[in-house]
Amino acid sequence: MGCILDHIAVAAPTLEAGAAFVTETLGVSPQAGGEHPRMGTHNLLLRLGDRVYLEVIAANPAAPAPGRPRWFALDSLPGNAAPFLAAWVARAEDIRTWAEKSPEPLGPVEAMSRGTLEWLITIPEDGALPLGTGPALIQWQPGVHPASKLQDHGLNLIGLEIHHPDPKRVSRLLESLALEGPLSVKPLPEGAAPYLEAHIDTPRGVRVLRAAR
Template sequence: MPHCLIDHLTVTAPSLAAGAEFVRAALGVAPQAGGEHPRMGTHNLLLRLGDARFLEVIAANPAAPAPDRPRWFALDTLTPQSRPTLATWVARTADIHAAAAASSEPLGAIEPMRRGTLDWLITIPADGALPLGGVAPALIEWHTDAHPAAGLPDHGLALAGLELLHPEPERVSRLLRSLGLADAATVSAAATPAVVAHIDTPQGRRRLAVP
């Protein structure tokens, strides 16, 4: 069985400014500049959640050419009026090919990606959609000496818990088991898929979810 770990949370937004304000209002801390993803025409902001975890705000980059394929994380479905949201999460593995093969759900093709000096492999569905409505994680395999979170400022934030809501909770639980993530999150039934993160901050525990 693959051994995966929660790597980062992904907040999607129509712009980085909107996403930054969403995170600041929820957690009391604004994320810092990240970088650009030339292959996807996107850019991001980052916020440390521990030595090897972080939160990402990601949006289409208006200064970059549109990619010749759908952008990841369903970003092409957003409009200027869309509200930022905790759209999905990403699980880290040391062997992304084995983890993707073991997954009980299709998570997308394994794609090489780069942001600045960082290189990694990540699963991306061909249509850019979020598997299981965002409740299923993307898989990532970092090709770095140190985890990217280690270089971010420490604002005293830490991920305390992750909730996954879905109309088919057993399907989600089966997926987590197949990836060695059975204890990574709680799974509950709900009419609409959603990801909810509970984050400890210097001001107490805060909740990050769909607005």
Template sequence: MKTTIDHLVIVAPDLNTGCAFVTDLLGVDLQPGGAHPRMGTHNRLLRLGPQCYLEVIAVDPSAKRPDRPRWFGLDQRALHSPARLATWVARTDDIHTISDSCHDIVGDVEPMTRGTLSWQITIPADGSLPLAGSAPTLIQWGQAPHPASALLDKGCYLLALDVFHTDPERVKAILTAINFSGPVYLHPLKDASTPYLFAHIQTPNGVKTLPFSRT
């Protein structure tokens, strides 16, 4: 039961701001995604491979506020915070077994939908990011083929993800526990530094790096 990278998550104050952040750096436009009724959010997407994609996600202003914290730390963001590469999601075929090994970090397994898609995903009770986004959220899709296969191929592919954390051994222990395999590289940070990510993406305009944020 291995896990691998499923998608990257860009959180933003709104979808247009998040998409502009990505397009400015990668030189490609994103596709419409859809709404997540349980979370009061919506997204736009960019294919990064046959089973990998990038997601820009934001609070849906037309949706009813959920009776629980939204996922990906969206309720903990300042109102006008810039778009940022917040975290990543790892795919598994046995989410309940895998998540048991790190439940205190990733949270409970919950059902989710977007349009005709359905899946199970881990969400901490307070909606926070696992280890401030350094550890992955876990996902198991409820159908085949992978939804990335339905996205337009714009010539973008994820090459590597760099994770910077004050305790990389703790992140490594989680990746070992979930039997993760993929191009994720851990780097140490000085004490009290904020964890962050860099994604290296092949684009039609060469290799581009998606930074943590841009003010």
């Protein structure tokens, strides 16, 4: 089995700003998540399916600096930046094997935790996002997936579009990871900034979360 779309990440200068953005777009407020001690970040969560969720992530002002670049390129986010769909994460059963198959450098495999949850994840040493939009690879410790513990508001991720000026390069990466999930690649003009769009079915109809442009 290949890698599977696990979650999408909204980057924000503060959790409050990220929550307001998600609530305005989807009509549902994300619920409390927790803190990531090794990264100096914290998050909010929203279920998007049985084993899929949305994460709002921001630097934690109450935590000490991590002594290394934070993940999801959060250190490059200005304090007045608008929240945006920044990245996505794919689940793997053997993260190191799949990371080695990638034609793009995904970063070292790191051990992380949030409360009682523990996992392995790829993080570039400079905190950047592979190809500007992700993915990161994640391997959860055996047990219940985090999405199953979240309140079900009837939201479902029905499509994630990767808009990129080098679609062949992105497609090559997806193929190397044998990715499963509602993913598609859309071409952009040469030199254009890549971005993501998530199409999410809600009780009020399909809504679209977009990246900053």
